[in-house]
Amino acid sequence: MTIRPLIAALALLAMAGCATDPAPNEQMRLTAQALEQAKAVGASAEDMPEMKLAEDKFSRAQGNMQDQSYKKARVRAEQAELDARLAEAKVLTGKSQAQVDALNSRITRLRKQVGDAQ
Template sequence: MRIQPLILVLAVLGLAGCANDPAPHEQMRLSEQALEQAKAVGATDQVPEMKLAEDKFARAKSNLATEDYRDARMRAEQAELDARLAEARVLTEKSEEQLDLLESRVKRLRKQLEAQP
């Protein structure tokens, strides 16, 4: 019955391996890149999702510094998603503004065409 102690040892080693999360350097890089992209299209702290992204990224940095890698990864992932949402919101608003402008131009052209004899 030596198999049972072996299984127990393997289970303990497996759980110990799960407890040590690696530092999320790649996720931090992705999150920072998403924040920069959002800023590049015009997202500022006035966009609620951008403020959330920046706050979560700051907490992720703090978690990374204290070697709380699990929380750092989670916060960094959330920051990336919030930044991408902020970018999408800004791009949507810009598209809607362009659409409104084009619609007003079309209306003005129609009025001009109707006025011609």
């Protein structure tokens, strides 16, 4: 009588081991969106290694999707999304720094003008 519950438990474990990960469609969509956002602010694979990595990982994730290797696809898509967001952040940081530098330059010129006028 104790053998039946054991067999049932083993059968459940075997079925759980055969279950596949669901397709990461939402993650793939988010990654594609992150890549587009990074490109929109000026990130390019030619200029930024992070963007190149993002595109490469996303391409591999798409291949994993076709092979139905959904776990690998999810991991690569997540990595690609993070790489794309890093590229975007670096571009935006660079643009912000350029604006700060331009403002500091204008302030310096104005101070010189005010000093010369006194």
